[in-house]
Amino acid sequence: xxxxxxxxxxxxxxxxxxxxxxGCMPNAIKINRIxxxxxxxxxxxxxxxxxxxxxEGSVFDxxxxxxxxxMIETWQCDEKGQFTEENGFARLMPxxxxxxxxxxxxxPGSYIGYDGKTHSPYVSLSISSRGLNMTLNTxxxxxxxxxxxxxxxxIIDEVNKKNLIAKKIKKNSYLFDIFLQxxxxxxxxxx
Amino acid sequence: MNVKSLVxxxxxxxxxxxxxxxxxxxFRAPKNKKISFSSSNTEILGPIFNKNIIGKLDNDLTLNFSxxxxxxxxxxxxxxxxxxxQFSNPIKGALIEIWQANxxxxxxxxxxxxxxxxxxxxxxxxxxxxxxxxxxEFLTIQPGPYPYLNRGIxxxxxxxxxxxxxxxxxxRLITQMYFEGxxxxxxxxxxxxxxxxxxKNSLIGVLDTSRSNTQNLLAYKFDIVLRGIKQTYxxxxxxxx
Ligand SMILES: [Fe+3]
Numbered sequence: 001x002x003x004x005x006x007x008x009x010x011x012x013x014x015x016x017x018x019x020x021x022x023g024c025m026p027n028a029i030k031i032n033r034i035x036x037x038x039x040x041x042x043x044x045x046x047x048x049x050x051x052x053x054x055x056e057g058s059v060f061d062x063x064x065x066x067x068x069x070x071m072i073e074t075w076q077c078d079e080k081g082q083f084t085e086e087n088g089f090a091r092l093m094p095x096x097x098x099x100x101x102x103x104x105x106x107x108p109g110s111y112i113g114y115d116g117k118t119h120s121p122y123v124s125l126s127i128s129s130r131g132l133n134m135t136l137n138t139x140x141x142x143x144x145x146x147x148x149x150x151x152x153x154x155i156i157d158e159v160n161k162k163n164l165i166a167k168k169i170k171k172n173s174y175l176f177d178i179f180l181q182x183x184x185x186x187x188x189x190x191x
Numbered sequence: 192m193n194v195k196s197l198v199x200x201x202x203x204x205x206x207x208x209x210x211x212x213x214x215x216x217x218f219r220a221p222k223n224k225k226i227s228f229s230s231s232n233t234e235i236l237g238p239i240f241n242k243n244i245i246g247k248l249d250n251d252l253t254l255n256f257s258x259x260x261x262x263x264x265x266x267x268x269x270x271x272x273x274x275x276x277q278f279s280n281p282i283k284g285a286l287i288e289i290w291q292a293n294x295x296x297x298x299x300x301x302x303x304x305x306x307x308x309x310x311x312x313x314x315x316x317x318x319x320x321x322x323x324x325x326x327x328e329f330l331t332i333q334p335g336p337y338p339y340l341n342r343g344i345x346x347x348x349x350x351x352x353x354x355x356x357x358x359x360x361x362x363r364l365i366t367q368m369y370f371e372g373x374x375x376x377x378x379x380x381x382x383x384x385x386x387x388x389x390x391k392n393s394l395i396g397v398l399d400t401s402r403s404n405t406q407n408l409l410a411y412k413f414d415i416v417l418r419g420i421k422q423t424y425x426x427x428x429x430x431x432x
Contacts, residue, residue, distance in 0.1 A: 006277035008276075008277045009198070009204050009416060010417065011394070013364065014365070018303075019300040019336060022298060023318070026314065031316060033256055034249070034314060035246065067197050069302065077232070078202060078310050081238040088237070089238035113232050114193075114196075114231065115231065119231060131213070132208070134205060152231075173233060185221055186221070187224050188223075189228065190228075
Protein backbone atom coordinates (compact mmCIF):
# COMPACT_ATOMS: atom_id res chain seq x y z
CA UNK A 1 0.00 0.00 0.00
CA UNK A 2 1.33 3.40 -0.89
CA UNK A 3 0.15 6.80 0.28
CA UNK A 4 -1.33 9.47 -2.00
CA UNK A 5 0.52 10.98 -4.93
CA UNK A 6 2.40 14.17 -4.16
CA UNK A 7 0.51 17.35 -5.11
CA UNK A 8 3.34 19.91 -5.06
CA UNK A 9 6.57 20.23 -7.05
CA UNK A 10 9.86 20.43 -5.18
CA UNK A 11 11.28 23.99 -5.20
CA UNK A 12 14.01 24.06 -7.86
CA UNK A 13 17.70 24.38 -6.98
CA UNK A 14 19.86 27.36 -7.87
CA UNK A 15 23.61 27.60 -7.60
CA UNK A 16 24.99 28.32 -4.13
CA UNK A 17 27.34 30.80 -5.82
CA UNK A 18 30.83 31.88 -4.74
CA UNK A 19 29.76 33.49 -1.45
CA UNK A 20 27.89 30.64 0.25
CA UNK A 21 30.29 30.78 3.19
CA UNK A 22 28.61 34.01 4.36
CA GLY A 23 25.43 32.12 5.12
CA CYS A 24 26.73 28.63 5.90
CA MET A 25 30.12 29.05 7.56
CA PRO A 26 30.54 32.75 8.42
CA ASN A 27 33.13 32.21 11.16
CA ALA A 28 35.38 30.39 8.68
CA ILE A 29 35.59 33.61 6.63
CA LYS A 30 36.02 35.86 9.67
CA ILE A 31 32.42 37.00 10.08
CA ASN A 32 32.60 36.30 13.80
CA ARG A 33 30.00 38.60 15.34
CA ILE A 34 26.84 36.69 14.43
CA UNK A 35 26.99 32.97 15.33
CA UNK A 36 29.04 31.59 18.18
CA UNK A 37 30.02 28.53 16.12
CA UNK A 38 29.60 27.49 12.53
CA UNK A 39 27.24 24.60 11.99
CA UNK A 40 29.01 21.25 11.64
CA UNK A 41 32.40 22.38 13.00
CA UNK A 42 32.62 19.14 14.97
CA UNK A 43 30.59 16.15 13.71
CA UNK A 44 30.63 14.17 16.96
CA UNK A 45 30.61 16.33 20.10
CA UNK A 46 30.73 13.24 22.28
CA UNK A 47 33.99 11.68 21.01
CA UNK A 48 37.65 12.07 21.92
CA UNK A 49 40.32 12.92 19.32
CA UNK A 50 42.01 9.55 19.78
CA UNK A 51 38.89 7.76 18.54
CA UNK A 52 38.70 9.67 15.27
CA UNK A 53 39.82 9.04 11.72
CA UNK A 54 40.89 11.65 9.19
CA UNK A 55 39.60 11.85 5.61
CA GLU A 56 41.59 14.28 3.50
CA GLY A 57 41.34 15.26 -0.14
CA SER A 58 40.80 17.90 -2.79
CA VAL A 59 37.99 18.78 -5.20
CA PHE A 60 39.32 19.10 -8.77
CA ASP A 61 37.58 20.88 -11.65
CA UNK A 62 37.79 19.85 -15.32
CA UNK A 63 41.13 21.68 -15.72
CA UNK A 64 42.67 19.71 -12.86
CA UNK A 65 42.63 22.75 -10.59
CA UNK A 66 42.04 22.03 -6.90
CA UNK A 67 39.20 24.32 -5.77
CA UNK A 68 39.09 26.28 -2.52
CA UNK A 69 35.70 28.00 -2.82
CA UNK A 70 33.49 24.89 -2.50
CA MET A 71 31.53 23.79 0.55
CA ILE A 72 31.51 20.12 1.44
CA GLU A 73 28.90 18.67 3.78
CA THR A 74 29.13 15.19 5.28
CA TRP A 75 26.54 13.08 7.08
CA GLN A 76 26.98 9.63 8.60
CA CYS A 77 26.13 7.16 11.33
CA ASP A 78 28.33 6.47 14.36
CA GLU A 79 30.73 3.54 14.85
CA LYS A 80 27.83 1.28 15.83
CA GLY A 81 25.83 2.07 12.68
CA GLN A 82 23.37 4.30 14.56
CA PHE A 83 22.04 7.52 13.06
CA THR A 84 21.33 10.21 15.63
CA GLU A 85 19.81 13.63 15.00
CA GLU A 86 22.46 15.64 16.79
CA ASN A 87 25.71 13.97 15.71
CA GLY A 88 27.27 13.01 12.39
CA PHE A 89 26.98 16.21 10.35
CA ALA A 90 30.02 18.26 9.27
CA ARG A 91 30.76 21.22 7.01
CA LEU A 92 34.15 21.77 5.42
CA MET A 93 35.94 24.19 3.14
CA PRO A 94 39.32 23.37 1.56
CA UNK A 95 42.32 25.17 3.05
CA UNK A 96 43.32 28.19 0.91
CA UNK A 97 47.00 27.21 0.79
CA UNK A 98 46.92 23.41 0.57
CA UNK A 99 43.53 23.23 -1.26
CA UNK A 100 42.73 20.20 0.88
CA UNK A 101 39.70 19.55 3.04
CA UNK A 102 40.09 17.55 6.23
CA UNK A 103 37.27 15.69 7.95
CA UNK A 104 38.01 14.44 11.46
CA UNK A 105 35.27 12.05 12.38
CA UNK A 106 34.22 8.70 13.75
CA UNK A 107 34.78 5.73 11.46
CA PRO A 108 31.17 4.79 10.65
CA GLY A 109 29.91 1.28 11.26
CA SER A 110 27.92 -0.88 8.89
CA TYR A 111 24.15 -0.98 9.35
CA ILE A 112 21.10 -2.93 8.29
CA GLY A 113 18.92 -0.57 6.27
CA TYR A 114 15.19 -0.09 5.77
CA ASP A 115 15.64 -2.44 2.84
CA GLY A 116 16.81 -5.20 5.18
CA LYS A 117 20.23 -5.24 3.52
CA THR A 118 23.62 -4.76 5.18
CA HIS A 119 25.27 -1.51 4.08
CA SER A 120 29.07 -1.24 4.25
CA PRO A 121 30.46 1.70 6.26
CA TYR A 122 30.39 4.99 4.36
CA VAL A 123 30.14 8.74 4.79
CA SER A 124 27.64 10.66 2.62
CA LEU A 125 29.15 13.73 1.06
CA SER A 126 27.72 16.70 -0.83
CA ILE A 127 29.39 19.52 -2.74
CA SER A 128 27.93 22.98 -3.34
CA SER A 129 29.66 25.83 -5.16
CA ARG A 130 29.76 28.42 -7.88
CA GLY A 131 29.28 26.72 -11.24
CA LEU A 132 27.13 23.92 -9.81
CA ASN A 133 23.45 24.55 -10.53
CA MET A 134 22.56 21.75 -8.12
CA THR A 135 24.32 20.31 -5.10
CA LEU A 136 26.21 17.08 -5.97
CA ASN A 137 26.00 13.98 -3.80
CA THR A 138 28.39 11.08 -3.48
CA UNK A 139 29.74 8.64 -0.86
CA UNK A 140 33.08 7.78 0.71
CA UNK A 141 33.70 4.08 1.37
CA UNK A 142 36.90 2.73 2.98
CA UNK A 143 39.29 0.31 1.25
CA UNK A 144 39.93 -1.75 4.37
CA UNK A 145 36.26 -2.66 4.84
CA UNK A 146 34.20 -5.54 3.50
CA UNK A 147 32.60 -3.97 0.40
CA UNK A 148 31.44 -6.96 -1.66
CA UNK A 149 27.78 -6.93 -0.67
CA UNK A 150 27.09 -3.23 -0.31
CA UNK A 151 23.78 -2.49 -2.12
CA UNK A 152 25.08 0.66 -3.83
CA UNK A 153 28.59 -0.52 -4.77
CA UNK A 154 27.17 -3.72 -6.21
CA ILE A 155 25.30 -1.77 -8.94
CA ILE A 156 28.43 0.17 -10.05
CA ASP A 157 31.07 -1.19 -12.43
CA GLU A 158 34.60 -1.98 -11.18
CA VAL A 159 36.34 1.05 -12.68
CA ASN A 160 33.89 3.64 -11.34
CA LYS A 161 33.52 1.88 -8.03
CA LYS A 162 37.16 2.71 -7.28
CA ASN A 163 36.57 6.43 -7.11
CA LEU A 164 34.05 6.00 -4.28
CA ILE A 165 36.61 4.22 -2.09
CA ALA A 166 39.03 6.16 0.12
CA LYS A 167 42.65 4.93 0.19
CA LYS A 168 44.23 4.21 3.52
CA ILE A 169 47.43 6.29 3.77
CA LYS A 170 48.34 5.49 7.36
CA LYS A 171 46.69 4.34 10.56
CA ASN A 172 43.30 6.11 10.95
CA SER A 173 43.99 8.26 7.92
CA TYR A 174 42.38 8.14 4.47
CA LEU A 175 42.70 9.96 1.15
CA PHE A 176 39.62 10.78 -0.94
CA ASP A 177 39.90 13.11 -3.95
CA ILE A 178 36.85 14.28 -5.88
CA PHE A 179 36.89 14.93 -9.65
CA LEU A 180 34.03 17.05 -10.99
CA GLN A 181 34.94 16.24 -14.61
CA UNK A 182 37.42 14.33 -16.76
CA UNK A 183 38.70 10.74 -17.07
CA UNK A 184 38.45 10.23 -13.34
CA UNK A 185 35.06 11.94 -12.91
CA UNK A 186 33.56 10.90 -9.58
CA UNK A 187 30.31 8.97 -9.50
CA UNK A 188 27.54 11.31 -8.36
CA UNK A 189 24.29 10.00 -7.00
CA UNK A 190 20.62 10.73 -7.62
CA UNK A 191 19.77 10.34 -3.93
CA MET B 192 7.55 -4.08 7.04
CA ASN B 193 7.52 -0.33 6.58
CA VAL B 194 9.85 1.00 3.88
CA LYS B 195 10.50 4.73 3.62
CA SER B 196 11.67 6.37 0.43
CA LEU B 197 12.00 9.85 -0.99
CA VAL B 198 9.79 10.94 -3.88
CA UNK B 199 12.01 10.69 -7.00
CA UNK B 200 13.37 14.02 -8.11
CA UNK B 201 11.80 15.45 -11.29
CA UNK B 202 14.89 16.82 -13.04
CA UNK B 203 12.73 18.52 -15.71
CA UNK B 204 11.75 21.02 -13.04
CA UNK B 205 15.31 21.71 -11.84
CA UNK B 206 18.17 23.61 -13.52
CA UNK B 207 20.35 21.84 -16.03
CA UNK B 208 23.71 21.01 -14.45
CA UNK B 209 25.60 21.55 -17.68
CA UNK B 210 24.34 24.92 -18.95
CA UNK B 211 26.86 26.72 -21.23
CA UNK B 212 25.21 30.17 -20.78
CA UNK B 213 26.44 30.01 -17.17
CA UNK B 214 30.18 30.08 -17.80
CA UNK B 215 31.27 28.84 -14.37
CA UNK B 216 29.56 25.52 -15.04
CA UNK B 217 31.86 24.78 -18.02
CA PHE B 218 34.65 23.17 -16.01
CA ARG B 219 32.67 22.25 -12.92
CA ALA B 220 29.48 20.52 -14.05
CA PRO B 221 29.93 16.72 -14.21
CA LYS B 222 29.32 15.17 -17.65
CA ASN B 223 28.20 11.69 -16.65
CA LYS B 224 24.72 10.54 -15.70
CA LYS B 225 23.95 10.27 -12.01
CA ILE B 226 23.45 6.83 -10.48
CA SER B 227 19.93 6.20 -9.17
CA PHE B 228 19.29 3.82 -6.29
CA SER B 229 16.62 3.34 -3.67
CA SER B 230 16.74 5.59 -0.61
CA SER B 231 18.66 4.18 2.33
CA ASN B 232 18.86 5.34 5.93
CA THR B 233 21.34 8.16 5.26
CA GLU B 234 19.00 9.83 2.77
CA ILE B 235 15.90 9.44 4.96
CA LEU B 236 17.25 10.39 8.38
CA GLY B 237 18.50 13.71 9.87
CA PRO B 238 20.46 15.78 10.64
CA ILE B 239 18.01 17.81 12.69
CA PHE B 240 19.05 21.05 14.34
CA ASN B 241 18.22 22.10 17.84
CA LYS B 242 16.51 25.36 18.84
CA ASN B 243 19.40 26.22 21.14
CA ILE B 244 21.76 26.92 18.21
CA ILE B 245 19.59 29.88 17.16
CA GLY B 246 20.37 33.29 18.67
CA LYS B 247 17.79 36.03 19.23
CA LEU B 248 18.93 38.20 16.31
CA ASP B 249 19.83 35.39 13.89
CA ASN B 250 16.80 36.16 11.67
CA ASP B 251 17.17 39.95 11.93
CA LEU B 252 19.84 40.93 9.41
CA THR B 253 19.19 44.62 10.08
CA LEU B 254 20.59 44.23 13.60
CA ASN B 255 22.72 41.08 13.81
CA PHE B 256 25.86 42.78 12.49
CA SER B 257 25.15 46.43 13.24
CA UNK B 258 27.22 48.39 15.73
CA UNK B 259 25.31 50.51 18.24
CA UNK B 260 22.02 49.53 16.57
CA UNK B 261 22.77 51.64 13.49
CA UNK B 262 20.57 50.43 10.63
CA UNK B 263 22.23 49.18 7.46
CA UNK B 264 21.67 51.27 4.33
CA UNK B 265 18.75 50.42 2.05
CA UNK B 266 15.08 49.82 2.65
CA UNK B 267 13.88 47.22 5.09
CA UNK B 268 12.00 44.16 3.90
CA UNK B 269 10.37 41.15 5.51
CA UNK B 270 10.78 37.85 3.71
CA UNK B 271 8.44 35.17 4.99
CA UNK B 272 6.70 31.97 3.98
CA UNK B 273 6.23 28.33 4.83
CA UNK B 274 8.29 25.20 4.30
CA UNK B 275 6.24 22.14 3.41
CA UNK B 276 6.83 18.80 1.73
CA GLN B 277 5.38 17.63 -1.59
CA PHE B 278 2.31 16.24 0.18
CA SER B 279 1.55 19.74 1.57
CA ASN B 280 2.58 18.77 5.10
CA PRO B 281 4.22 21.73 6.89
CA ILE B 282 7.77 20.96 8.06
CA LYS B 283 8.47 22.01 11.62
CA GLY B 284 12.04 22.73 12.73
CA ALA B 285 13.45 23.11 9.19
CA LEU B 286 16.69 25.08 9.27
CA ILE B 287 16.82 27.99 6.82
CA GLU B 288 20.10 29.82 6.31
CA ILE B 289 20.24 32.86 4.02
CA TRP B 290 22.95 35.07 2.55
CA GLN B 291 22.74 38.14 0.34
CA ALA B 292 24.46 41.24 -0.98
CA ASN B 293 23.98 44.63 0.71
CA UNK B 294 21.89 47.49 -0.73
CA UNK B 295 24.73 48.38 -3.10
CA UNK B 296 25.02 44.83 -4.45
CA UNK B 297 28.23 44.02 -2.52
CA UNK B 298 28.91 40.85 -0.51
CA UNK B 299 31.01 40.84 2.65
CA UNK B 300 33.41 38.31 1.12
CA UNK B 301 37.07 38.50 0.05
CA UNK B 302 36.26 36.99 -3.35
CA UNK B 303 33.71 39.68 -4.28
CA UNK B 304 35.36 41.89 -6.91
CA UNK B 305 32.37 44.20 -7.40
CA UNK B 306 33.73 47.74 -6.76
CA UNK B 307 30.61 48.72 -4.75
CA UNK B 308 30.96 49.82 -1.10
CA UNK B 309 30.61 47.44 1.84
CA UNK B 310 28.22 48.42 4.62
CA UNK B 311 29.90 48.23 8.05
CA UNK B 312 26.53 47.43 9.64
CA UNK B 313 25.49 44.60 7.34
CA UNK B 314 26.90 41.09 6.86
CA UNK B 315 24.01 39.59 4.87
CA UNK B 316 23.90 36.42 6.97
CA UNK B 317 20.89 34.99 8.81
CA UNK B 318 19.14 31.80 9.88
CA UNK B 319 16.04 30.48 11.65
CA UNK B 320 14.05 27.31 12.33
CA UNK B 321 10.47 26.99 11.07
CA UNK B 322 7.59 26.97 13.58
CA UNK B 323 5.15 24.08 14.08
CA UNK B 324 3.15 25.34 11.08
CA UNK B 325 6.31 25.48 8.93
CA UNK B 326 6.43 29.29 9.08
CA UNK B 327 9.63 31.34 8.81
CA GLU B 328 10.39 35.05 8.71
CA PHE B 329 13.46 37.23 8.14
CA LEU B 330 13.87 40.96 8.62
CA THR B 331 16.52 42.28 6.25
CA ILE B 332 17.21 45.00 3.67
CA GLN B 333 16.58 44.92 -0.07
CA PRO B 334 19.69 43.43 -1.72
CA GLY B 335 20.97 45.37 -4.74
CA PRO B 336 21.49 43.78 -8.17
CA TYR B 337 25.17 43.30 -9.05
CA PRO B 338 27.44 42.92 -12.09
CA TYR B 339 29.56 39.78 -12.51
CA LEU B 340 31.77 38.31 -15.18
CA ASN B 341 29.96 35.68 -17.27
CA ARG B 342 29.87 35.92 -21.08
CA GLY B 343 31.20 39.44 -20.52
CA ILE B 344 29.77 41.61 -17.78
CA UNK B 345 26.20 40.64 -16.87
CA UNK B 346 23.89 41.62 -14.03
CA UNK B 347 22.30 39.35 -11.46
CA UNK B 348 18.71 40.18 -10.52
CA UNK B 349 18.15 41.07 -6.87
CA UNK B 350 18.14 37.83 -4.90
CA UNK B 351 18.58 36.13 -1.56
CA UNK B 352 20.35 32.76 -1.34
CA UNK B 353 18.53 30.08 0.69
CA UNK B 354 19.88 26.84 2.16
CA UNK B 355 17.29 24.51 3.73
CA UNK B 356 17.46 21.35 5.83
CA UNK B 357 14.18 19.51 6.38
CA UNK B 358 13.94 16.22 8.24
CA UNK B 359 16.24 14.22 6.01
CA UNK B 360 19.53 14.62 4.16
CA UNK B 361 17.75 13.76 0.91
CA UNK B 362 15.49 16.81 1.32
CA ARG B 363 18.47 19.17 1.40
CA LEU B 364 17.92 22.17 -0.90
CA ILE B 365 19.97 25.21 -1.93
CA THR B 366 18.22 27.85 -4.00
CA GLN B 367 17.65 31.59 -4.52
CA MET B 368 14.62 33.84 -4.11
CA TYR B 369 14.05 36.63 -6.64
CA PHE B 370 11.82 39.71 -6.34
CA GLU B 371 8.55 40.22 -8.19
CA GLY B 372 8.85 42.75 -11.02
CA UNK B 373 12.66 42.72 -11.36
CA UNK B 374 13.41 43.12 -15.12
CA UNK B 375 16.74 41.30 -14.72
CA UNK B 376 15.06 37.98 -13.86
CA UNK B 377 14.13 37.08 -17.43
CA UNK B 378 17.65 37.62 -18.79
CA UNK B 379 19.52 35.81 -16.01
CA UNK B 380 21.27 32.62 -17.22
CA UNK B 381 21.12 31.07 -13.75
CA UNK B 382 17.34 31.51 -13.67
CA UNK B 383 17.09 30.33 -17.27
CA UNK B 384 19.04 27.17 -16.52
CA UNK B 385 15.60 26.00 -15.33
CA UNK B 386 13.67 25.09 -18.47
CA UNK B 387 10.22 24.74 -16.91
CA UNK B 388 8.40 28.09 -16.70
CA UNK B 389 6.26 27.25 -13.69
CA UNK B 390 9.32 26.00 -11.78
CA LYS B 391 11.18 29.20 -12.67
CA ASN B 392 8.30 31.38 -11.44
CA SER B 393 8.14 29.50 -8.14
CA LEU B 394 11.44 31.18 -7.19
CA ILE B 395 9.96 34.68 -7.33
CA GLY B 396 8.98 36.20 -3.98
CA VAL B 397 5.56 37.83 -4.25
CA LEU B 398 4.96 41.35 -2.91
CA ASP B 399 2.43 41.24 -0.07
CA THR B 400 0.79 44.67 -0.38
CA SER B 401 -1.49 44.38 2.63
CA ARG B 402 1.38 43.58 4.96
CA SER B 403 3.66 46.13 3.29
CA ASN B 404 1.11 48.89 3.81
CA THR B 405 0.56 48.28 7.49
CA GLN B 406 4.25 48.12 8.42
CA ASN B 407 7.15 50.41 7.60
CA LEU B 408 8.63 47.93 5.19
CA LEU B 409 7.96 45.90 2.09
CA ALA B 410 6.93 42.28 2.64
CA TYR B 411 7.67 39.41 0.24
CA LYS B 412 6.19 35.92 0.49
CA PHE B 413 8.27 32.93 -0.59
CA ASP B 414 7.00 29.40 0.05
CA ILE B 415 9.40 26.47 -0.16
CA VAL B 416 8.61 22.84 -0.98
CA LEU B 417 10.99 20.02 -0.03
CA ARG B 418 10.81 16.46 -1.30
CA GLY B 419 8.16 14.19 0.14
CA ILE B 420 8.94 10.98 2.01
CA LYS B 421 6.76 8.01 1.10
CA GLN B 422 5.99 5.13 3.39
CA THR B 423 5.25 1.85 1.73
CA TYR B 424 3.86 -1.02 3.79
CA UNK B 425 4.51 -4.59 2.76
CA UNK B 426 2.32 -7.16 4.42
CA UNK B 427 3.30 -10.77 5.06
CA UNK B 428 6.82 -10.35 3.79
CA UNK B 429 10.02 -11.27 5.47
CA UNK B 430 12.60 -8.57 6.16
CA UNK B 431 15.07 -8.35 3.31
CA UNK B 432 12.63 -9.17 0.54
FE1 LIG C 1 24.42 36.01 -5.19
